[in-house]
Amino acid sequence: MDQDERLLHSSSFGAAALAYDEHRPDYAQAAVRWALEPAPGIRVLDLGAGTGKLTATLVALGADxxxxxxxxxxxxxxxxxxxxxxxxxxxxxxxxxPDASVDAVLAGNAMHWFDMAVAGPEIARVLAPGGILAGLWNLMDDQVEWVAELARVSGSAAVGPRDTPAAWRAATADMHLPNTGVAARFGSPEQAEFPHGQRRTAGSLVATLATRAGVLVMPEQEREVTLGRIRAFLAGRPETARGEFTLPMLTGVLRVRRL
Structure with a gap:
């Protein structure tokens, strides 16, 4: 994705803020705890905070x-x-x-929108020595057969290159390369995944996928075709056709320490 396309996608969420807040999942508390474990204090910056999905979990865990x-x-x-x-x-x-004003910088489903060549040094600036930078992503658990099929049916606009575990591991591995602005200022990266899930109905899962950037920027007719295809799939699966179900998920965390 080039710079202009990334800007278009990253700026698409504002108009869908209410739907985003209603339908996007929170983050597994165990994942947030792990992200914060090595931080030297409790001053946390939620960067690219959106409507506060990660913010609320941080507050619940006692962070400032x-x-x-x-x-x-x-x-x-x-x-x-x-x-x-x-x-x-x-x-x-x-x-x-200000400089060195926080002990940890966390980003929930947001770090892939950052221009890390610029953001890496800027994040390092606001972090205290020994501070933590961690990105968190909610992933669909495609080890579950119907979830893997949903990802295939939905297409890359709705279930993108960081939305399943193997793809997420590969996509985040390059965030530590020298040209990202991270490698010179941070230690070696660590990745971990934590079980998670979201209670959904077929309708609310469609609404969740409709808040993905790739769907938000689609022409209206293409968007309706895509969402219609997902509705038809969910209506035909015994796991999702009637009432509530749990969407099997993982929260993936990429963590590095400020040198």
Whole structure:
């Protein structure tokens, strides 16, 4: 994905902030705890915080959280749902915080939108010595047969290159390469995955997939065809055709320590 395409996709969420907040999953608490384990303190920056899905988990775990989000619509929803959290408008490439002011920087389903050549040094700037940078991604567990088939039927716009475990491991492995702005300032990366799940109905799972950037930027007719194909698949599967079910998921974490 080139720079212009990445900007188009990353800026698509603001108009869908309400749907994003309603339908996107939270993050496995065990994954968030693991991300924070080596941090020297509890001052945490949630970078690219969206509507506060990760922010809420951090607050529940007792972190002192600052949430930074560039999209006005997402930021407004975050402020509505978590009014006591400190929130700032800004992005990973220009973080509105002083040097060495946080002990950990976490990003939930957001780091792949960052220009890491610029964001890497900027994240290192705001981190205290020994601080942690961690990206978290919610993944569909495609070891479950019907989930793997859903990914195939949905297409890459709805279930993208970081949405299943093997693809996520491969896609995040290159985030530590020298040209990302991370390698010179951070130690060796660690990856881990934690069981997770989300209670859905067929309708709410379609609504969840409709908040994916690849779907949001589609022409309306193509979007309806894609979502219709997913509806038909879910209606034909015994696991998803009637009532609520749990979508099998994992939360994947990529973690590095500030040198």
């Amino acid at each position: 959280v600052t949430a930074v989000e560039p999209a006005p619509g997402m930021l407004a929803e975050l402020r509505r749902s978590l009014p006591r959290v400190r929130t700032l408008a800004g992005g990973a490439e220009a973080i509105p915080l």
